[in-house]
Amino acid sequence: MSRPAETDLDAVSRVLDAFRAGDPVLIHDFDDREGETDIVYPAGAVRPADVARMRNDAGGLVCVALPNDVAQTLSLPFMDDVLDHPAAAAHDLAYDSRSSFSFTVNHRDSFTGITDRDRAMTISRLAPVAEATRAGDYGANDFGGEFRAPGHVHLLRGAPNLLEDRQGHTELGLALADEAALPPAVVVCEMLDDESGAALSKTAASDYAARHDLAFVDGDRLLDELV
Structure with missing residues (x-):
């Protein structure tokens, strides 16, 4: 007997269950946008082996997405708003109207910041920080006491209304965390092809x-269920 086709709700439910369990999920955004699949983790669940997996199996940039309200409270800017350099002028992105990048950080207890252990420390600590910030118990000075910049973990700032404003992996991951009732901090890393680059x-x-028993979902399915 053939397996019944998975419905949109089935796919989203599987992703939510995996995310709540602290497992990574794969999210493909949209064929008419970046056309990329990111491996996405709840930031609080990331350990050194997970950073190694992103390096070895994904190969893209390891970033932590934070929601707009948390970024505002922590005084984390959009980099294209604060860079005073000709390279920062006139962003001509083929897939979106602006970049989500803020600056880079290392946890102050890290050494160089780039090792799997150091990056996992920085990433995992950002989850309780985001939660405490949203609760009003943590601010920019606290952040500066715990993290230093520049560093080796790239921060992304979500759009104010998440998926209503922008449909990037930043917003898809943060909306997933909200729906899963997890701290508002997620890791995204693009999956690249070793042969073609x-x-x-x-x-x-x-x-x-x-092959790895991970949940996979298309961004349009998430949009249908989470917006």
């Missing part, structure tokens, strides 16, 4: 998820 195809990303 391009973004990993959706088919190859789905195959990777199946």
Whole structure:
């Protein structure tokens, strides 16, 4: 007997269950946007082995996304708002109207900041920080006492109304965390193809998820269920 086709709700439910358990999930954004699949973790669940997996199996940039309200309270700017350099002028992005990048950080207890252990420390600590910030118990001075910049973990700042304003992996991951009732901090890392150097195809990303028993979902399915 053939397996019943998975519905949109089934796919989103599987991703939510995995995320709540602290497992990574794979999210493909949209064919007419970046056309990329990111491996996405709840930031608080990340350990050194997870950073190694992102380095070895994904290969993209390891970033932590924080929601707009948390970023505002912590005085984390959009980098294109504060850089005074010709390279920062006139962003001509083929896939979006602006970059989500803020600055980079290391936890002050890290050494160089780049090792799997150091990055996992920085990443995992950002989850309780985001939660405490949203609760009003943590601010920019606290952040400066705990983290230093520049560092080796890239921070991303979500759009104010998340998926209503922008449909990038930043917002998809943060909306998933909200729906899963997890701290508002998620890790995103693009999956690349070792042979071509391009973004990993959706088919190859789905195959990777199946081989490693990970949940995979299309961004449009998340939009349908979370907006």
